[in-house]
Amino acid sequence: MRFLATAALTFSQQFLARVVGPGAVAVDATAGNGQDALFLARLVGPGGVVHCFDIQPAALAATGALLARSGLAGSARFHATGHEHLAAVLPAAHCGRVAAVVFNLGYQPGGDETVTTRAETTLAALEASRTVLAGGGVISVVCYTGHPGGAQEAGEVASWCRDLDFALWRAARYELVNKPGHPIIVYCVEKAAQAG
Numbered sequence: 035m036r037f038l039a040t041a042a043l044t045f046s047q048q049f050l051a052r053v054v055g056p057g058a059v060a061v062d063a064t065a066g067n068g069q070d071a072l073f074l075a076r077l078v079g080p081g082g083v084v085h086c087f088d089i090q091p092a093a094l095a096a097t098g099a100l101l102a103r104s105g106l107a108g109s110a111r112f113h114a115t116g117h118e119h120l121a122a123v124l125p126a127a128h129c130g131r132v133a134a135v136v137f138n139l140g141y142q143p144g145g146d147e148t149v150t151t152r153a154e155t156t157l158a159a160l161e162a163s164r165t166v167l168a169g170g171g172v173i174s175v176v177c178y179t180g181h182p183g184g185a186q187e188a189g190e191v192a193s194w195c196r197d198l199d200f201a202l203w204r205a206a207r208y209e210l211v212n213k214p215g216h217p218i219i220v221y222c223v224e225k226a227a228q229a230g
């Protein structure tokens with residue numbers, strides 16, 4: 035395909051790569067197997083930081099191992115707590131400096147499918163993300179709708195996006211509408227540069 039990304043993740047990564055550069059601070063709010071953290075670590079380079087959150091120690095271990103194998107563990111910080119606490123956990127010097135917060139909702143691929151993100155904590159984490167983002171910073175949320183609670187969570191993320199003040203925020207959605215099966219929806223949120 036030439037213009038439309040074949041996968042939601044590809045689209046999300048294209049969105050993130052525009053704003054996350056060398057030396058940046060980024061947050062992987064759902065570390066899982068570490069693919070998003072690896073992508074962010076490559077973008078920020080050795081002078082940047084990627085804060086990785088997950089409530090499952092096994093997920094953080096998998097993420098750490100992947101980054102170590104790739105020689106990028108030095109830029110990662112691991113937080114074994116829910117992403118809803120991210121504003122309290124990030125060092126004060128990083129609050130207001132974050133270039134991107136990345137959410138890949140649902141369960142860890144290959145892991146315990148009963149441990150999923152939940153709408154209530156996801157919305158709390160999105161609110162926290164607003165406060166730590168730099169002006170011009172972005173949030174990417176990949177929503178899966180095929181598992182229990184996934185469609186409801188995606189609906190609540192959509193409502194949260196719709197309620198953002200248009201003067202300070204832009205929110206868009208990306209979805210391959212002819213993809214068979216349960217929809218995968220990417221929400222892309224951008225904070226105005228002057229929002230500080």
Ligand SMILES: C[S@@+](CC[C@H](N)C(=O)[O-])C[C@H]1O[C@@H](n2cnc3c(N)ncnc32)[C@H](O)[C@@H]1O
Nearest residue numbers: 064065066067068069070088116117141142151
């Ligand atoms: C779809 S996976 C993430 C995939 C991952 N980004 C990757 O590249 O492999 C979702 C992850 O969110 C985690 N999770 C669930 N609730 C969470 C919470 N409140 N805070 C942080 N992580 C959470 C799960 O443990 C799971 O590992």
